[in-house]
Amino acid sequence: MANGVLSFPLTAFHDDGSLDPGGFRTHVADRLATAPGAVFPACGTGEFFSLDEDEYRRVVEITVQEAAGRVPVVAGTGYGWAQAARFARIAEEAGADALLVLPHYLVAAPQDGLVEQLARLAARTRLPLIAYQRGQVAYDVPAFGRITGIPGVIGLKDGHSDLDRLQRLTLDAPGDFLFFNGAATAEIQARAYAAVGVPAYSSAVHAFAPEIANAFFAALREGDHGTVDKLLRGFYVPFVELRDRAPGYAVSLVKAAARLRGHPVGPVRAPLTDPSPADLAALKTLLTTGLDLVGAAL
Template sequence: MANGVLSFPLTSFHDDGSLDLDGFRAHLAAQLATGPGALFPACGTGEFFSLDEDEYRRVVSAAVEETAGRVPVVAGVGYGWAQALRFARVAEDAGADALLVLPHYLVAAPQDGLVAQLEQLAARTRLPLIAYQRGQVAYGVQAFRRITRIPGVIGLKDGHSDLDRLQRLTLNAPEDFLFFNGAATAEIQARAYAAVGVPAYSSAVHAFAPEIANAFHSALRDGDDKTADRLLRDFYVPLVELRDRTPGYAVSLVKAAARLRGRPVGPVRAPLTDPSATDLADLRTVLTAGLDLVGAAL
Protein backbone atom coordinates (compact mmCIF):
# COMPACT_ATOMS: atom_id res chain seq x y z
CA MET A 1 0.00 0.00 0.00
CA ALA A 2 2.99 2.31 0.41
CA ASN A 3 4.00 1.97 -3.25
CA GLY A 4 1.12 3.79 -4.93
CA VAL A 5 -1.59 6.38 -4.46
CA LEU A 6 -4.38 5.03 -2.26
CA SER A 7 -7.79 5.17 -3.93
CA PHE A 8 -10.86 6.16 -1.92
CA PRO A 9 -13.66 5.61 -4.45
CA LEU A 10 -16.89 7.55 -4.47
CA THR A 11 -20.18 5.78 -3.87
CA SER A 12 -22.49 6.32 -6.84
CA PHE A 13 -26.09 7.41 -6.29
CA HIS A 14 -28.97 8.00 -8.68
CA ASP A 15 -30.56 11.46 -8.76
CA ASP A 16 -33.24 10.21 -6.35
CA GLY A 17 -30.55 9.25 -3.82
CA SER A 18 -30.74 5.48 -4.32
CA LEU A 19 -27.59 3.42 -4.72
CA ASP A 20 -26.32 3.18 -8.31
CA LEU A 21 -24.32 -0.05 -8.22
CA ASP A 22 -23.66 -0.12 -11.97
CA GLY A 23 -22.27 3.41 -11.79
CA PHE A 24 -20.14 2.42 -8.82
CA ARG A 25 -18.70 -0.56 -10.66
CA ALA A 26 -17.83 1.63 -13.64
CA HIS A 27 -16.12 4.10 -11.31
CA LEU A 28 -14.19 1.28 -9.64
CA ALA A 29 -13.01 -0.07 -12.99
CA ALA A 30 -11.70 3.36 -13.97
CA GLN A 31 -9.92 3.71 -10.63
CA LEU A 32 -8.32 0.27 -10.81
CA ALA A 33 -7.10 0.87 -14.36
CA THR A 34 -4.76 3.59 -13.04
CA GLY A 35 -2.90 1.28 -10.64
CA PRO A 36 -3.66 2.46 -7.10
CA GLY A 37 -1.82 0.94 -4.15
CA ALA A 38 -5.09 -0.10 -2.50
CA LEU A 39 -8.83 0.48 -2.69
CA PHE A 40 -10.72 1.91 0.31
CA PRO A 41 -14.48 1.63 -0.41
CA ALA A 42 -17.20 2.98 1.88
CA CYS A 43 -14.90 5.32 3.77
CA GLY A 44 -15.21 9.09 4.24
CA THR A 45 -15.01 9.99 0.55
CA GLY A 46 -17.38 7.10 -0.15
CA GLU A 47 -19.99 8.53 2.25
CA PHE A 48 -19.90 5.60 4.67
CA PHE A 49 -21.96 7.63 7.12
CA SER A 50 -24.92 7.70 4.72
CA LEU A 51 -25.03 3.97 3.84
CA ASP A 52 -27.30 1.41 5.43
CA GLU A 53 -25.96 -2.11 6.01
CA ASP A 54 -27.41 -3.59 2.83
CA GLU A 55 -25.99 -0.78 0.71
CA TYR A 56 -22.67 -1.18 2.48
CA ARG A 57 -22.66 -4.92 1.71
CA ARG A 58 -23.33 -4.26 -1.96
CA VAL A 59 -20.64 -1.58 -2.18
CA VAL A 60 -17.92 -3.64 -0.48
CA SER A 61 -18.87 -6.78 -2.40
CA ALA A 62 -18.64 -4.88 -5.69
CA ALA A 63 -15.22 -3.53 -4.73
CA VAL A 64 -13.94 -7.02 -3.93
CA GLU A 65 -15.34 -8.44 -7.16
CA GLU A 66 -13.99 -5.65 -9.36
CA THR A 67 -10.59 -5.74 -7.69
CA ALA A 68 -10.29 -9.53 -8.04
CA GLY A 69 -7.26 -9.67 -5.76
CA ARG A 70 -5.18 -7.13 -7.70
CA VAL A 71 -4.83 -4.75 -4.75
CA PRO A 72 -5.96 -4.83 -1.09
CA VAL A 73 -9.56 -3.81 -0.35
CA VAL A 74 -9.86 -1.93 2.94
CA ALA A 75 -13.47 -1.21 3.92
CA GLY A 76 -14.54 1.56 6.27
CA VAL A 77 -16.33 0.85 9.56
CA GLY A 78 -17.41 3.32 12.21
CA TYR A 79 -19.65 4.52 15.05
CA GLY A 80 -19.31 2.74 18.43
CA TRP A 81 -17.58 -0.64 18.45
CA ALA A 82 -20.81 -2.64 18.53
CA GLN A 83 -22.16 -0.91 15.42
CA ALA A 84 -18.73 -0.99 13.79
CA LEU A 85 -18.73 -4.74 14.37
CA ARG A 86 -21.96 -5.14 12.40
CA PHE A 87 -20.29 -3.51 9.39
CA ALA A 88 -17.07 -5.46 10.03
CA ARG A 89 -18.92 -8.75 9.76
CA VAL A 90 -20.51 -7.62 6.50
CA ALA A 91 -17.06 -6.68 5.17
CA GLU A 92 -15.67 -10.06 6.26
CA ASP A 93 -18.41 -11.92 4.41
CA ALA A 94 -17.88 -9.72 1.34
CA GLY A 95 -14.18 -10.65 1.21
CA ALA A 96 -12.50 -7.41 2.29
CA ASP A 97 -8.83 -7.65 3.25
CA ALA A 98 -8.82 -5.14 6.12
CA LEU A 99 -10.84 -2.42 7.85
CA LEU A 100 -10.30 1.31 8.30
CA VAL A 101 -11.79 2.24 11.69
CA LEU A 102 -13.33 5.68 11.23
CA PRO A 103 -13.74 8.02 14.23
CA HIS A 104 -16.57 7.02 16.55
CA TYR A 105 -19.82 8.95 16.64
CA LEU A 106 -20.46 12.23 18.48
CA VAL A 107 -18.95 11.91 21.96
CA ALA A 108 -15.47 12.87 23.11
CA ALA A 109 -13.66 10.04 24.89
CA PRO A 110 -10.61 9.60 27.12
CA GLN A 111 -7.51 7.79 25.91
CA ASP A 112 -8.48 4.59 27.74
CA GLY A 113 -11.78 4.59 25.88
CA LEU A 114 -10.13 5.09 22.51
CA VAL A 115 -7.94 2.07 23.16
CA ALA A 116 -10.90 0.01 24.40
CA GLN A 117 -12.84 0.83 21.22
CA LEU A 118 -10.14 -0.88 19.14
CA GLU A 119 -9.71 -3.71 21.63
CA GLN A 120 -13.40 -4.57 21.51
CA LEU A 121 -13.50 -4.52 17.72
CA ALA A 122 -10.22 -6.38 17.19
CA ALA A 123 -11.34 -9.17 19.53
CA ARG A 124 -14.42 -9.81 17.41
CA THR A 125 -13.17 -9.66 13.81
CA ARG A 126 -10.55 -11.62 11.93
CA LEU A 127 -9.75 -8.67 9.66
CA PRO A 128 -6.73 -6.43 10.30
CA LEU A 129 -7.56 -2.92 11.53
CA ILE A 130 -6.17 0.47 10.58
CA ALA A 131 -7.09 3.11 13.15
CA TYR A 132 -8.04 6.54 11.82
CA GLN A 133 -7.27 9.46 14.11
CA ARG A 134 -9.26 12.48 13.08
CA GLY A 135 -11.91 14.69 14.63
CA GLN A 136 -12.39 13.65 18.25
CA VAL A 137 -9.89 10.77 17.99
CA ALA A 138 -6.24 11.60 18.70
CA TYR A 139 -3.86 9.14 20.36
CA GLY A 140 -1.21 10.14 22.84
CA VAL A 141 2.04 8.21 22.94
CA GLN A 142 1.01 5.92 25.80
CA ALA A 143 -2.34 5.05 24.21
CA PHE A 144 -0.64 4.57 20.86
CA ARG A 145 1.83 2.10 22.33
CA ARG A 146 -1.10 0.14 23.68
CA ILE A 147 -2.95 -0.01 20.37
CA THR A 148 0.18 -1.23 18.56
CA ARG A 149 0.10 -4.23 20.90
CA ILE A 150 -3.51 -5.13 20.10
CA PRO A 151 -3.49 -8.24 17.91
CA GLY A 152 -4.82 -7.31 14.49
CA VAL A 153 -4.17 -3.56 14.63
CA ILE A 154 -1.69 -3.01 11.80
CA GLY A 155 -1.63 0.71 11.16
CA LEU A 156 -2.70 4.29 11.76
CA LYS A 157 -4.13 6.85 9.36
CA ASP A 158 -3.65 10.43 10.53
CA GLY A 159 -5.97 13.29 9.65
CA HIS A 160 -4.88 15.85 12.23
CA SER A 161 -1.66 17.02 10.57
CA ASP A 162 -0.09 17.61 13.98
CA LEU A 163 3.40 16.64 12.87
CA ASP A 164 4.92 17.02 16.33
CA ARG A 165 2.46 14.45 17.71
CA LEU A 166 2.81 12.24 14.66
CA GLN A 167 6.61 12.19 14.90
CA ARG A 168 6.33 11.04 18.50
CA LEU A 169 4.05 8.20 17.38
CA THR A 170 6.28 7.04 14.54
CA LEU A 171 9.24 6.93 16.90
CA ASN A 172 7.27 4.66 19.23
CA ALA A 173 5.91 2.29 16.58
CA PRO A 174 6.95 -1.29 15.86
CA GLU A 175 9.06 -1.59 12.73
CA ASP A 176 6.30 -3.12 10.61
CA PHE A 177 3.51 -0.79 11.74
CA LEU A 178 1.84 1.10 8.87
CA PHE A 179 1.26 4.86 8.76
CA PHE A 180 -0.82 6.84 6.27
CA ASN A 181 -1.25 10.54 5.62
CA GLY A 182 -5.02 11.04 5.73
CA ALA A 183 -5.13 14.83 5.72
CA ALA A 184 -7.78 16.45 3.57
CA THR A 185 -6.19 16.94 0.13
CA ALA A 186 -3.19 15.02 1.43
CA GLU A 187 -0.85 16.09 -1.37
CA ILE A 188 -0.60 19.57 0.14
CA GLN A 189 1.21 18.12 3.15
CA ALA A 190 2.77 15.03 1.55
CA ARG A 191 6.33 16.36 1.83
CA ALA A 192 5.90 17.27 5.47
CA TYR A 193 4.41 13.88 6.31
CA ALA A 194 7.21 12.08 4.44
CA ALA A 195 9.75 14.03 6.48
CA VAL A 196 8.45 12.41 9.69
CA GLY A 197 8.38 8.94 8.17
CA VAL A 198 4.89 8.82 6.64
CA PRO A 199 5.24 8.82 2.83
CA ALA A 200 2.03 6.91 2.00
CA TYR A 201 -1.12 8.96 1.55
CA SER A 202 -4.73 8.81 0.43
CA SER A 203 -5.74 10.93 -2.53
CA ALA A 204 -9.23 12.30 -3.01
CA VAL A 205 -8.00 13.78 -6.31
CA HIS A 206 -7.42 10.23 -7.56
CA ALA A 207 -11.20 9.73 -7.49
CA PHE A 208 -11.71 12.27 -10.29
CA ALA A 209 -8.30 13.00 -11.82
CA PRO A 210 -5.95 10.04 -11.42
CA GLU A 211 -3.71 11.59 -14.08
CA ILE A 212 -3.00 14.50 -11.74
CA ALA A 213 -2.73 12.34 -8.63
CA ASN A 214 -0.29 9.95 -10.27
CA ALA A 215 1.78 12.76 -11.79
CA PHE A 216 2.18 14.34 -8.36
CA HIS A 217 3.01 10.99 -6.74
CA SER A 218 5.64 10.30 -9.40
CA ALA A 219 7.16 13.77 -8.97
CA LEU A 220 7.51 13.23 -5.22
CA ARG A 221 8.97 9.76 -5.69
CA ASP A 222 11.48 10.95 -8.29
CA GLY A 223 12.48 14.15 -6.49
CA ASP A 224 11.07 16.30 -9.29
CA ASP A 225 10.44 19.38 -7.17
CA LYS A 226 9.71 21.59 -10.16
CA THR A 227 6.76 19.47 -11.28
CA ALA A 228 5.51 18.96 -7.74
CA ASP A 229 5.63 22.69 -7.03
CA ARG A 230 3.82 23.53 -10.25
CA LEU A 231 1.03 21.07 -9.48
CA LEU A 232 0.74 22.37 -5.93
CA ARG A 233 0.72 26.03 -6.93
CA ASP A 234 -1.57 25.85 -9.96
CA PHE A 235 -3.93 23.03 -8.99
CA TYR A 236 -3.85 21.74 -5.43
CA VAL A 237 -3.74 25.07 -3.60
CA PRO A 238 -6.63 26.57 -5.65
CA LEU A 239 -8.58 23.34 -5.08
CA VAL A 240 -8.07 23.59 -1.32
CA GLU A 241 -9.11 27.24 -1.30
CA LEU A 242 -12.30 26.24 -3.10
CA ARG A 243 -12.82 23.27 -0.77
CA ASP A 244 -12.64 25.51 2.28
CA ARG A 245 -15.56 27.68 1.18
CA THR A 246 -18.25 25.30 2.47
CA PRO A 247 -18.34 22.49 5.07
CA GLY A 248 -18.52 19.10 3.39
CA TYR A 249 -16.88 20.21 0.17
CA ALA A 250 -14.04 17.75 0.84
CA VAL A 251 -16.49 15.16 -0.50
CA SER A 252 -18.95 17.27 -2.51
CA LEU A 253 -16.29 18.86 -4.72
CA VAL A 254 -14.72 15.47 -5.42
CA LYS A 255 -18.04 14.11 -6.63
CA ALA A 256 -18.77 17.24 -8.64
CA ALA A 257 -15.35 17.03 -10.31
CA ALA A 258 -15.96 13.39 -11.17
CA ARG A 259 -19.29 14.34 -12.76
CA LEU A 260 -17.56 17.06 -14.78
CA ARG A 261 -15.41 14.32 -16.25
CA GLY A 262 -18.43 12.17 -17.10
CA ARG A 263 -18.04 9.69 -14.24
CA PRO A 264 -21.33 8.07 -13.16
CA VAL A 265 -21.14 8.95 -9.48
CA GLY A 266 -24.29 11.06 -9.05
CA PRO A 267 -25.00 13.56 -6.27
CA VAL A 268 -24.03 13.51 -2.62
CA ARG A 269 -26.52 12.49 0.04
CA ALA A 270 -27.72 14.84 2.76
CA PRO A 271 -26.45 16.26 5.04
CA LEU A 272 -23.86 17.06 2.35
CA THR A 273 -24.85 19.40 -0.47
CA ASP A 274 -23.65 19.65 -4.04
CA PRO A 275 -21.64 22.76 -5.01
CA SER A 276 -23.37 25.99 -6.00
CA ALA A 277 -23.34 27.07 -9.64
CA THR A 278 -20.60 29.61 -8.89
CA ASP A 279 -18.43 27.09 -7.09
CA LEU A 280 -19.01 24.53 -9.82
CA ALA A 281 -17.79 27.00 -12.44
CA ASP A 282 -14.71 27.72 -10.36
CA LEU A 283 -14.13 23.99 -9.93
CA ARG A 284 -14.21 23.52 -13.69
CA THR A 285 -11.54 26.22 -14.05
CA VAL A 286 -9.29 24.64 -11.40
CA LEU A 287 -9.76 21.14 -12.82
CA THR A 288 -9.04 22.27 -16.38
CA ALA A 289 -5.86 23.95 -15.22
CA GLY A 290 -4.71 20.80 -13.45
CA LEU A 291 -5.45 18.57 -16.42
CA ASP A 292 -3.63 20.97 -18.73
CA LEU A 293 -0.54 20.62 -16.53
CA VAL A 294 -0.43 16.84 -17.09
CA GLY A 295 -1.58 16.89 -20.70
CA ALA A 296 -5.03 15.40 -20.07
CA ALA A 297 -8.45 16.54 -21.25
CA LEU A 298 -11.61 17.35 -19.32
Protein backbone atom coordinates in the same frame (compact mmCIF):
# COMPACT_ATOMS: atom_id res chain seq x y z
CA MET B 1 0.55 0.37 -0.18
CA ALA B 2 3.30 2.97 -0.46
CA ASN B 3 3.90 1.98 -4.11
CA GLY B 4 0.86 3.84 -5.45
CA VAL B 5 -1.77 6.41 -4.59
CA LEU B 6 -4.34 5.13 -2.11
CA SER B 7 -7.70 5.36 -3.85
CA PHE B 8 -10.93 6.26 -2.04
CA PRO B 9 -13.76 5.70 -4.53
CA LEU B 10 -17.01 7.62 -4.50
CA THR B 11 -20.25 5.77 -3.82
CA ALA B 12 -22.57 6.26 -6.78
CA PHE B 13 -26.20 7.27 -6.23
CA HIS B 14 -29.12 7.78 -8.57
CA ASP B 15 -30.75 11.21 -8.69
CA ASP B 16 -33.40 10.00 -6.23
CA GLY B 17 -30.68 9.14 -3.70
CA SER B 18 -30.81 5.35 -4.12
CA LEU B 19 -27.62 3.34 -4.56
CA ASP B 20 -26.42 2.96 -8.14
CA PRO B 21 -24.45 -0.35 -8.20
CA GLY B 22 -23.71 -0.11 -11.93
CA GLY B 23 -22.36 3.40 -11.68
CA PHE B 24 -20.24 2.42 -8.70
CA ARG B 25 -18.83 -0.62 -10.48
CA THR B 26 -17.81 1.51 -13.45
CA HIS B 27 -16.21 4.08 -11.18
CA VAL B 28 -14.23 1.48 -9.20
CA ALA B 29 -13.09 -0.31 -12.35
CA ASP B 30 -11.84 2.97 -13.78
CA ARG B 31 -9.93 3.74 -10.56
CA LEU B 32 -8.33 0.30 -10.51
CA ALA B 33 -7.19 0.71 -14.11
CA THR B 34 -4.87 3.51 -12.95
CA ALA B 35 -2.84 1.22 -10.63
CA PRO B 36 -3.53 2.53 -7.11
CA GLY B 37 -1.66 1.09 -4.15
CA ALA B 38 -4.93 0.02 -2.51
CA VAL B 39 -8.63 0.82 -2.71
CA PHE B 40 -10.71 1.98 0.26
CA PRO B 41 -14.48 1.66 -0.40
CA ALA B 42 -17.16 3.05 1.91
CA CYS B 43 -14.87 5.43 3.75
CA GLY B 44 -15.24 9.19 4.21
CA THR B 45 -15.05 10.08 0.52
CA GLY B 46 -17.40 7.16 -0.16
CA GLU B 47 -20.02 8.56 2.25
CA PHE B 48 -19.88 5.65 4.70
CA PHE B 49 -21.97 7.69 7.12
CA SER B 50 -24.86 7.67 4.60
CA LEU B 51 -24.94 3.94 3.83
CA ASP B 52 -27.19 1.34 5.39
CA GLU B 53 -25.86 -2.17 5.95
CA ASP B 54 -27.27 -3.65 2.72
CA GLU B 55 -25.80 -0.81 0.64
CA TYR B 56 -22.49 -1.16 2.44
CA ARG B 57 -22.38 -4.88 1.65
CA ARG B 58 -23.02 -4.21 -2.03
CA VAL B 59 -20.34 -1.51 -2.22
CA VAL B 60 -17.70 -3.74 -0.62
CA GLU B 61 -18.70 -6.77 -2.71
CA ILE B 62 -18.41 -4.81 -5.95
CA THR B 63 -15.00 -3.45 -4.97
CA VAL B 64 -13.69 -6.91 -4.09
CA GLN B 65 -15.00 -8.32 -7.36
CA GLU B 66 -13.39 -5.58 -9.42
CA ALA B 67 -10.09 -5.66 -7.52
CA ALA B 68 -9.89 -9.43 -7.98
CA GLY B 69 -6.91 -9.70 -5.65
CA ARG B 70 -4.78 -7.20 -7.56
CA VAL B 71 -4.63 -4.67 -4.72
CA PRO B 72 -5.78 -4.69 -1.08
CA VAL B 73 -9.40 -3.71 -0.41
CA VAL B 74 -9.71 -1.81 2.87
CA ALA B 75 -13.34 -1.11 3.77
CA GLY B 76 -14.47 1.62 6.12
CA THR B 77 -16.19 0.92 9.42
CA GLY B 78 -17.18 3.16 12.29
CA TYR B 79 -19.65 4.50 14.88
CA GLY B 80 -19.42 2.80 18.29
CA TRP B 81 -17.60 -0.52 18.52
CA ALA B 82 -20.83 -2.55 18.52
CA GLN B 83 -22.07 -1.06 15.26
CA ALA B 84 -18.56 -1.07 13.81
CA ALA B 85 -18.43 -4.80 14.50
CA ARG B 86 -21.62 -5.31 12.46
CA PHE B 87 -20.07 -3.54 9.48
CA ALA B 88 -16.84 -5.48 10.04
CA ARG B 89 -18.74 -8.76 9.82
CA ILE B 90 -20.29 -7.67 6.53
CA ALA B 91 -16.89 -6.64 5.17
CA GLU B 92 -15.45 -10.03 6.12
CA GLU B 93 -18.27 -11.84 4.33
CA ALA B 94 -17.84 -9.59 1.28
CA GLY B 95 -14.15 -10.45 1.02
CA ALA B 96 -12.40 -7.27 2.20
CA ASP B 97 -8.74 -7.54 3.21
CA ALA B 98 -8.75 -5.02 6.07
CA LEU B 99 -10.76 -2.26 7.74
CA LEU B 100 -10.21 1.46 8.20
CA VAL B 101 -11.76 2.40 11.57
CA LEU B 102 -13.32 5.82 11.14
CA PRO B 103 -13.71 8.12 14.20
CA HIS B 104 -16.61 7.21 16.44
CA TYR B 105 -19.80 9.24 16.52
CA LEU B 106 -20.31 12.55 18.36
CA VAL B 107 -18.75 12.19 21.82
CA ALA B 108 -15.26 13.06 22.99
CA ALA B 109 -13.56 10.26 24.90
CA PRO B 110 -10.51 9.77 27.14
CA GLN B 111 -7.48 7.87 25.93
CA ASP B 112 -8.47 4.70 27.82
CA GLY B 113 -11.81 4.71 26.00
CA LEU B 114 -10.19 5.17 22.59
CA VAL B 115 -7.95 2.16 23.25
CA GLU B 116 -10.89 0.08 24.52
CA GLN B 117 -12.93 0.99 21.43
CA LEU B 118 -10.30 -0.54 19.15
CA ALA B 119 -9.70 -3.53 21.42
CA ARG B 120 -13.40 -4.44 21.47
CA LEU B 121 -13.67 -4.16 17.70
CA ALA B 122 -10.47 -6.14 17.11
CA ALA B 123 -11.82 -8.96 19.29
CA ARG B 124 -14.87 -9.22 17.04
CA THR B 125 -13.31 -9.41 13.58
CA ARG B 126 -10.68 -11.45 11.79
CA LEU B 127 -9.79 -8.49 9.57
CA PRO B 128 -6.75 -6.32 10.30
CA LEU B 129 -7.59 -2.82 11.52
CA ILE B 130 -6.14 0.55 10.57
CA ALA B 131 -7.11 3.19 13.13
CA TYR B 132 -7.99 6.64 11.81
CA GLN B 133 -7.20 9.52 14.12
CA ARG B 134 -9.11 12.60 13.09
CA GLY B 135 -11.72 14.86 14.65
CA GLN B 136 -12.31 13.76 18.24
CA VAL B 137 -9.86 10.85 17.98
CA ALA B 138 -6.20 11.63 18.70
CA TYR B 139 -3.88 9.17 20.42
CA ASP B 140 -1.15 10.26 22.81
CA VAL B 141 2.09 8.28 22.92
CA PRO B 142 1.15 5.96 25.82
CA ALA B 143 -2.26 5.14 24.31
CA PHE B 144 -0.68 4.58 20.91
CA GLY B 145 1.78 2.15 22.47
CA ARG B 146 -1.18 0.20 23.82
CA ILE B 147 -3.05 0.05 20.51
CA THR B 148 0.02 -1.27 18.69
CA GLY B 149 -0.14 -4.19 21.11
CA ILE B 150 -3.75 -5.07 20.24
CA PRO B 151 -3.75 -8.18 18.02
CA GLY B 152 -5.04 -7.23 14.58
CA VAL B 153 -4.30 -3.49 14.73
CA ILE B 154 -1.76 -3.00 11.95
CA GLY B 155 -1.69 0.71 11.19
CA LEU B 156 -2.67 4.31 11.80
CA LYS B 157 -4.07 6.88 9.41
CA ASP B 158 -3.48 10.43 10.62
CA GLY B 159 -5.71 13.36 9.78
CA HIS B 160 -4.57 15.86 12.40
CA SER B 161 -1.31 16.98 10.75
CA ASP B 162 0.35 17.42 14.16
CA LEU B 163 3.76 16.39 12.87
CA ASP B 164 5.45 16.74 16.25
CA ARG B 165 3.10 14.18 17.78
CA LEU B 166 3.15 12.01 14.67
CA GLN B 167 6.94 11.86 14.72
CA ARG B 168 6.80 10.65 18.32
CA LEU B 169 4.32 7.95 17.32
CA THR B 170 6.42 6.73 14.40
CA LEU B 171 9.48 6.50 16.63
CA ASP B 172 7.51 4.51 19.21
CA ALA B 173 5.92 2.08 16.74
CA PRO B 174 6.95 -1.50 15.93
CA GLY B 175 8.93 -1.76 12.72
CA ASP B 176 6.13 -3.38 10.73
CA PHE B 177 3.40 -0.93 11.79
CA LEU B 178 1.81 1.01 8.91
CA PHE B 179 1.31 4.77 8.80
CA PHE B 180 -0.76 6.81 6.35
CA ASN B 181 -1.16 10.51 5.69
CA GLY B 182 -4.91 11.09 5.88
CA ALA B 183 -4.97 14.88 5.93
CA ALA B 184 -7.69 16.53 3.86
CA THR B 185 -6.21 16.90 0.35
CA ALA B 186 -3.18 14.99 1.59
CA GLU B 187 -0.91 16.08 -1.27
CA ILE B 188 -0.61 19.55 0.30
CA GLN B 189 1.32 18.07 3.22
CA ALA B 190 2.77 14.98 1.56
CA ARG B 191 6.37 16.21 1.68
CA ALA B 192 6.09 17.10 5.35
CA TYR B 193 4.56 13.73 6.24
CA ALA B 194 7.24 11.89 4.25
CA ALA B 195 9.91 13.75 6.21
CA VAL B 196 8.67 12.16 9.47
CA GLY B 197 8.52 8.71 7.92
CA VAL B 198 4.98 8.62 6.51
CA PRO B 199 5.20 8.55 2.69
CA ALA B 200 1.89 6.75 1.97
CA TYR B 201 -1.18 8.95 1.57
CA SER B 202 -4.80 8.91 0.53
CA SER B 203 -5.88 10.95 -2.48
CA ALA B 204 -9.39 12.27 -3.00
CA VAL B 205 -8.16 13.78 -6.27
CA HIS B 206 -7.60 10.24 -7.56
CA ALA B 207 -11.39 9.80 -7.50
CA PHE B 208 -11.84 12.30 -10.34
CA ALA B 209 -8.41 13.05 -11.84
CA PRO B 210 -6.04 10.10 -11.49
CA GLU B 211 -3.83 11.74 -14.10
CA ILE B 212 -3.13 14.60 -11.70
CA ALA B 213 -2.88 12.37 -8.62
CA ASN B 214 -0.47 9.94 -10.26
CA ALA B 215 1.66 12.71 -11.76
CA PHE B 216 2.02 14.28 -8.32
CA PHE B 217 2.80 10.92 -6.71
CA ALA B 218 5.48 10.12 -9.29
CA ALA B 219 7.08 13.56 -8.99
CA LEU B 220 7.15 13.33 -5.20
CA ARG B 221 8.68 9.85 -5.24
CA GLU B 222 11.31 10.88 -7.78
CA GLY B 223 12.23 14.09 -5.91
CA ASP B 224 11.05 16.26 -8.81
CA HIS B 225 10.28 19.27 -6.65
CA GLY B 226 9.72 21.54 -9.63
CA THR B 227 6.76 19.45 -10.77
CA VAL B 228 5.50 19.06 -7.22
CA ASP B 229 5.56 22.84 -6.74
CA LYS B 230 3.92 23.45 -10.11
CA LEU B 231 1.03 21.12 -9.27
CA LEU B 232 0.68 22.55 -5.78
CA ARG B 233 0.56 26.14 -6.99
CA GLY B 234 -1.54 25.55 -10.06
CA PHE B 235 -4.01 22.99 -8.78
CA TYR B 236 -3.85 21.67 -5.23
CA VAL B 237 -3.68 24.96 -3.28
CA PRO B 238 -6.53 26.55 -5.31
CA PHE B 239 -8.53 23.33 -4.89
CA VAL B 240 -8.15 23.51 -1.11
CA GLU B 241 -9.20 27.16 -1.13
CA LEU B 242 -12.33 26.19 -3.07
CA ARG B 243 -12.93 23.19 -0.81
CA ASP B 244 -12.87 25.42 2.26
CA ARG B 245 -15.73 27.62 1.03
CA ALA B 246 -18.45 25.37 2.45
CA PRO B 247 -18.81 22.48 4.92
CA GLY B 248 -18.88 19.11 3.21
CA TYR B 249 -17.09 20.26 0.07
CA ALA B 250 -14.30 17.76 0.83
CA VAL B 251 -16.74 15.17 -0.54
CA SER B 252 -19.25 17.09 -2.67
CA LEU B 253 -16.57 18.94 -4.70
CA VAL B 254 -14.87 15.64 -5.43
CA LYS B 255 -18.12 14.11 -6.59
CA ALA B 256 -18.95 17.17 -8.71
CA ALA B 257 -15.52 17.01 -10.34
CA ALA B 258 -16.09 13.33 -11.16
CA ARG B 259 -19.40 14.20 -12.80
CA LEU B 260 -17.69 16.93 -14.82
CA ARG B 261 -15.49 14.21 -16.25
CA GLY B 262 -18.44 12.03 -17.15
CA HIS B 263 -18.18 9.55 -14.28
CA PRO B 264 -21.60 8.10 -13.32
CA VAL B 265 -21.39 8.80 -9.59
CA GLY B 266 -24.52 10.94 -9.13
CA PRO B 267 -25.16 13.46 -6.35
CA VAL B 268 -24.14 13.44 -2.70
CA ARG B 269 -26.64 12.37 -0.06
CA ALA B 270 -27.99 14.73 2.59
CA PRO B 271 -26.79 16.20 4.86
CA LEU B 272 -24.16 17.02 2.22
CA THR B 273 -25.15 19.32 -0.63
CA ASP B 274 -23.81 19.71 -4.14
CA PRO B 275 -21.69 22.80 -4.95
CA SER B 276 -23.32 26.09 -5.86
CA PRO B 277 -23.39 27.06 -9.56
CA ALA B 278 -20.63 29.62 -8.98
CA ASP B 279 -18.42 27.12 -7.18
CA LEU B 280 -19.13 24.49 -9.82
CA ALA B 281 -17.96 26.91 -12.53
CA ALA B 282 -14.80 27.63 -10.54
CA LEU B 283 -14.23 23.91 -10.12
CA LYS B 284 -14.52 23.29 -13.85
CA THR B 285 -11.96 26.00 -14.59
CA LEU B 286 -9.59 24.63 -11.96
CA LEU B 287 -9.99 21.07 -13.20
CA THR B 288 -9.14 22.16 -16.74
CA THR B 289 -6.05 23.95 -15.43
CA GLY B 290 -4.91 20.90 -13.46
CA LEU B 291 -5.37 18.54 -16.39
CA ASP B 292 -3.53 20.96 -18.67
CA LEU B 293 -0.61 20.91 -16.24
CA VAL B 294 -0.22 17.15 -16.73
CA GLY B 295 -1.18 17.07 -20.41
CA ALA B 296 -4.57 15.37 -19.95
CA ALA B 297 -7.96 16.29 -21.36
CA LEU B 298 -11.19 17.10 -19.55
